[in-house]
Amino acid sequence: xxxxxxxxxxxxxxxxxxxxxxxxxxxxxxxxxxxxxxxxxxxxxxxxxxxxxxxxxxxxxxxxxxxxxxxxxxxxxxxxxxxxxxxxxxxxxxxxxxxxxxxxxxxxxxxxxxxxxxxxxxxxxxxxxxxxxxxxxxxxxxxxxxxxxxxxxxxxxxxxxxxxxxxxxxxxxxxxxxxxxxxxxxxxxxxxxxxxxxxxxxxxxxxxxxxxxxxxxxxxxxxxxxxxxxxxxxxxxxxxxxxxxxxxxxxxxxxxxxxxxxxxxxxxxxxxxxxxxxxxxxxxxx
Amino acid sequence: xxxxxxxxxxxxxxxxxxxxxxxxxxxxxxxxxxxxxxxxxxxxxxxxxxxxxxxxxxxxxxxxxxxxxxxxxxxxxxxxxxxxxxxxxx
Amino acid sequence: xxxxxxxxxxxxxxxxxxxxxxxxxxxxxxxxxxxxxxxxxxxxxxxxxxxxxxxxxxxxxxxxxxxxxxxxxxxxxxxxxxxxxxxxxxxxxxxxxxxxxxxxxxxxxxxxxxxxxxxxxxxxxxxxxxxxxxxxxxxxxxxxxxxxxxxxxxxxxxxxxxxxxxxxxxxxxxxxxxxxxxxxxxxxxxxxxxxxxxxxxxxxxxxxxxxxxxxxxxxxxxxxxxxxxxxxxxxxxxxxxxxxxxxxxxxxxxxxxxxxxxxxxxxxxxxxxxxxxxxxxxxxxxxxx
Numbered sequence: 001x002x003x004x005x006x007x008x009x010x011x012x013x014x015x016x017x018x019x020x021x022x023x024x025x026x027x028x029x030x031x032x033x034x035x036x037x038x039x040x041x042x043x044x045x046x047x048x049x050x051x052x053x054x055x056x057x058x059x060x061x062x063x064x065x066x067x068x069x070x071x072x073x074x075x076x077x078x079x080x081x082x083x084x085x086x087x088x089x090x091x092x093x094x095x096x097x098x099x100x101x102x103x104x105x106x107x108x109x110x111x112x113x114x115x116x117x118x119x120x121x122x123x124x125x126x127x128x129x130x131x132x133x134x135x136x137x138x139x140x141x142x143x144x145x146x147x148x149x150x151x152x153x154x155x156x157x158x159x160x161x162x163x164x165x166x167x168x169x170x171x172x173x174x175x176x177x178x179x180x181x182x183x184x185x186x187x188x189x190x191x192x193x194x195x196x197x198x199x200x201x202x203x204x205x206x207x208x209x210x211x212x213x214x215x216x217x218x219x220x221x222x223x224x225x226x227x228x229x230x231x232x233x234x235x236x237x238x239x240x241x242x243x244x245x246x247x248x249x250x251x252x253x254x255x256x257x258x259x260x261x262x263x264x265x266x267x268x269x270x271x272x273x274x275x276x277x278x279x280x281x282x283x284x285x286x
Numbered sequence: 287x288x289x290x291x292x293x294x295x296x297x298x299x300x301x302x303x304x305x306x307x308x309x310x311x312x313x314x315x316x317x318x319x320x321x322x323x324x325x326x327x328x329x330x331x332x333x334x335x336x337x338x339x340x341x342x343x344x345x346x347x348x349x350x351x352x353x354x355x356x357x358x359x360x361x362x363x364x365x366x367x368x369x370x371x372x373x374x375x376x
Numbered sequence: 377x378x379x380x381x382x383x384x385x386x387x388x389x390x391x392x393x394x395x396x397x398x399x400x401x402x403x404x405x406x407x408x409x410x411x412x413x414x415x416x417x418x419x420x421x422x423x424x425x426x427x428x429x430x431x432x433x434x435x436x437x438x439x440x441x442x443x444x445x446x447x448x449x450x451x452x453x454x455x456x457x458x459x460x461x462x463x464x465x466x467x468x469x470x471x472x473x474x475x476x477x478x479x480x481x482x483x484x485x486x487x488x489x490x491x492x493x494x495x496x497x498x499x500x501x502x503x504x505x506x507x508x509x510x511x512x513x514x515x516x517x518x519x520x521x522x523x524x525x526x527x528x529x530x531x532x533x534x535x536x537x538x539x540x541x542x543x544x545x546x547x548x549x550x551x552x553x554x555x556x557x558x559x560x561x562x563x564x565x566x567x568x569x570x571x572x573x574x575x576x577x578x579x580x581x582x583x584x585x586x587x588x589x590x591x592x593x594x595x596x597x598x599x600x601x602x603x604x605x606x607x608x609x610x611x612x613x614x615x616x617x618x619x620x621x622x623x624x625x626x627x628x629x630x631x632x633x634x635x636x637x638x639x640x641x642x643x644x645x646x647x648x649x650x651x652x653x654x655x656x657x658x659x660x661x662x663x664x665x
Contacts, residue, residue, distance in 0.1 A: 025466035032463050033480050036537065039499045040483065042506045046498065054504055100391040107388035112379045114314060118333050119389065121654050126400050128590075128650045130598030132619035133639040136626040137403030137410075144289040160399040163392055223490045223601045224619075228627065238488045242605065252504065259491045266486025270479050277478050277545060290402075291409045291421045300405060328655055329662075341651065344644050351426060352433035358426060 040263070047256035054252045069257035079258065082237030085151065086220065087265070089234065092155035094215040097162040098208065105170035106196070110179065123164040134160060135228045142229055151234045154226045158219045165218065166211045169280060173207025210280035213273045220266065237262060303340075310336055324376040335376055339369045404643070410636035428637035438638060440613065441621040445597060448617055452535055452596040457589060459536070460543025461581070465573070467548055478548075481541035493605025496534040500606070520607060524614040531603045531615055538602065539592060546588040550581035583660060590653045597646065618642060 046054055047069050048062040057063070073079040107113070108120060138157050139148075147153040181203070185195040201208065227239040241258050273280065310332060321329040330338070343365040350361035411428055413421040432438050468474045484492070500520050502508040511518040520530040554576065562572050600619035603609070609616035609624070616624075622642065626635035 025468075028463065028466040029468070029477060032466075033477065036480060036484055036541070038506065039495045039537065042499050043495050046504070058504075058509055096395075100395055103388040104392040107385035110379060111382040111385035113381065113383050113385040113389075114311065115333060116385075117658075118337070119393070121651070123392070123396065124654060125647055125650050126396055128594040128598075128646055129400070130600075130619050130622075130642060130646065132598065132600055132622045132626075133407065133643055134400075134403050135623060136632070136635060136639075137406040138399075139627075140289045140406065141403060156395075156399060159395055163396055167392060217486050221486065221488045223488065224623065238490045241494065242490055252498070255494060256498065259487075259494050262488050262491050263483070263486070267479075267483060270482045270486060274475050274479050274482075277482055290406045291413060291415075293409060293412060293421075293423060296405075296409050296412060299408070328659055337651070341644070341647060345648070348429065348433065348641065348644075351429055355430065 043256050043259050046252060047260045049253055051251060051253050066253075069253040070261070072254050073258055073261060079237075079240065079254075082235060082240040083261065085230070085234050086226075086236040086238070089151040089154040089158070089226070089236070090216055090219040092151060093158045093162055093219040094212050096155060097159055097166045097215045098212060100159075101163055101166035101170055101211065102201075102208075103196075105167045105174055106200070108167065108171045109174035110182065120167075123167055127161050127164040127168070129160070131161075131222070131224045135224055138225060139228050148229065149231050149233050149235075153229045154234060154236070155219075157225045157229055158222060160225075162215045162218055166215055169211045169214060170204070170207055173204045173210070177203050206276050209273055210276045213269055213277075214280060216269055217266065306336065326376055330376055332373075335372050338376060339365075339372045342368055342372065407636045407639050407643075410632045411640055413633060415632050424633055428633040429641075432634060432637045432641065437613075437621065438641075441616055441618050444614075444616065445618040448532075448599070449593055449596045451532055452539075453589065453592060455532070455536055456540045456543050456592055457585070460540050460588065461547045461585070463540065463544040464547035464551055465577070467544070469552070478545070481544060484538050485541060487538075489601035490605050492534065492538050493602045496530060496537075496602075497606045500530050522611050524611055527607045527611060527615050531606060534602055534606065535596065535599070539595070543588045543592060546584045547581055550584040551577060554580045583657075586653070586657050586660060590650075590657070593649065593653075594646070597649075 045061060048065055048067070049059070050064055050066050050068070053059065053062065053064060108116065134157075142148045142150075142153040142157070147156075177200070181199065182195065185199050190199070223236075223238045223242070226236045227242070230236065230239065237258065241255065241262075270277065313332065319331060321331045321334075323329055346365050346368060347358070347361045350364065351358065354361075412424060412426070414424040414427075415421050467477050487495070499505045500508045500518075502512045502519060508518060508520075517523070518526050520526045558576050558580075559572070562576060567575070598619050599617060600623060603615050603617060604620050604623075607615045609620045622635060622638055625631050625638060
């Protein structure tokens with residue numbers, strides 16, 4: 001606030017008040033961000049220590065900086081295959097969810113049809129349904145069709161909550177596109193398919209990006225269903241982590257390193273959609 | 287379908303639900319209606335009232351089972367009264 | 377926007393319908409089937425009627441879990457909604473720091489839920505965790521594996537850490553949509569900070585806040601992974617919430633019948649609450665529009 005000295009005359013009455021307010025909000029935000037970062041910092045800190053240092057000394061930063069924990073994960077197939085499995089089913093799920101959600105969201109945003117509001121509500125309830133209810137029947141269902149322990153099984157199971165979410169977000173974004181654009185395109189002789197892909201999708205590109213981000217996110221963070229539906233071949237990293245914890249004598253350093261590595265993809269994805277995050281979290285409804 | 291462990295009572299239950307939905311769909315096509323406002327101060331169509339009825343009936347049945355615990359079919363009569371009330375006033 | 381009536385739109389919705397029916401309707405039907413039968417393994421089923429519902433309705437275990445669940449969700453909402461709004465009000469509106477805050481705040485949301493649990497499990501440990509160690513050093517007895525109160529405090533702080541940003545981001549999106557003209561008008565009227573919040577910001581945020589309350593309530597109501605990793609439902613049953621209890625029953629003990637009856641009641645409650653929220657939201661939309 002160097003302006004305070006530059007314009008001393010006319011604004012002296014309002015200036016101190018304003019300066020105080022800005023300071024309060026800075027303090028609030030600093031405290032809040034600090035609260036958010038502390039546990040993550042601690043995880044990072046532990047992942048860079050040796051186990052003896054973790055258990056024997058209490059240090060705020062690693063005294064013997066080591067990357068051995070990361071090396072363990074990146075060289076042991078039992079660990080890194082978990083990341084590959086997770087990425088595979090997350091990407092599959094995102095693609096499936098968006099493919100089916102795009103036309104449906106268009107229908108909801110543009111047309112009224114029999115039972116549309118009921119259908120929308122029913123979709124929403126699936127986003128709200130507890131995965132714990134579905135864990136057991138999913139296990140039976142995918143075992144009976146021979147898809148147990150495959151990536152596609154997890155990807156399909158995650159559609160339960162991701163498809164409704166994608167429809168919801170995309171519908172919000174599509175509502176913002178004026179209908180005249182559709183009508184003009186049809187008059188110009190575009191077929192529905194060509195119009196949708198060539199004109200409409202570029203218009204809501206940010207919405208698609210945000211929806212993809214959310215599908216990615218919720219599929220990436222989910223544990224219960226992905227753990228229930230896999231044993232070996234498609235086991236996600238999160239499940240590998242929980243099982244390692246059960247073993248006697250926990251390898252804290254490696255566990256922490258694995259945790260840090262699960263944060264990385266999320267952080268990368270956030271960076272790309274940072275300008276749309278807020279609108280996305282509001283499901284396009286702002 | 288073995289793993290789904292079907293039984294006749296549950297099958298009949300789902301058939302009834304499915305046919306009710308079909309009937310209401312046909313009704314909605316044959317006799318289109320405008321939503322109306324009832325005692326809940328919200329706009330409802332027949333479909334909404336059906337949903338309120340079904341969901342409420344589930345809770346009535348559970349409450350009957352939990353509180354009375356016998357003569358479960360009697361709960362269905364309560365449900366019928368409830369259904370009538372919902373379709374009449376909501 | 378005025379929507380045209382077009383029944384052919386059903387064809388556009390069909391793929392979603394088929395997919396979600398496959399992943400939602402078939403499992404739900406199965407749950408209903410299981411709930412009226414007993415099984416001794418090997419997929420042999422015996423008719424049990426309403427026995428499981430009866431048992432569940434009179435089981436203290438379920439009511440206790442429900443009580444804990446409601447308490448958890450209530451505490452979560454009372455902390456997170458005001459705190460989230462408060463944080464949103466203090467966020468920088470634009471520029472580098474705004475993006476910075478957005479990115480940092482989204483970070484906890486993208487951490488796999490069991491890693492969230494692991495982070496707090498480590499963070500709260502008295503021997504190796506920053507929080508536990510500091511509290512211990514200050515002479516405060518804190519042990520989340522043995523003390524019920526400490527366990528509750530841990531999972532609540534964890535959830536606040538994990539999800540408050542969601543509320544804040546939603547509220548922030550709502551705040552950003554308020555045109556500057558509103559604030560200028562308020563300035564001319566010399567409205568107090570509180571009046572601005574009460575009569576301009578809060579009404580404008582109502583829509584997104586409803587979404588926030590709905591999402592937070594539902595997600596806290598079905599929370600499983602994070603508390604399970606931290607406390608495993610303990611000490612004793614102190615933090616055994618509904619989903620934890622259900623998974624224990626269904627996948628741990630493989631009690632298909634009771635677990636299915638439990639699932640149905642759980643689902644019905646969710647259905648009821650979703651419907652109430654949805655109806656309120658729709659009517660808010662209509663009143664504004």
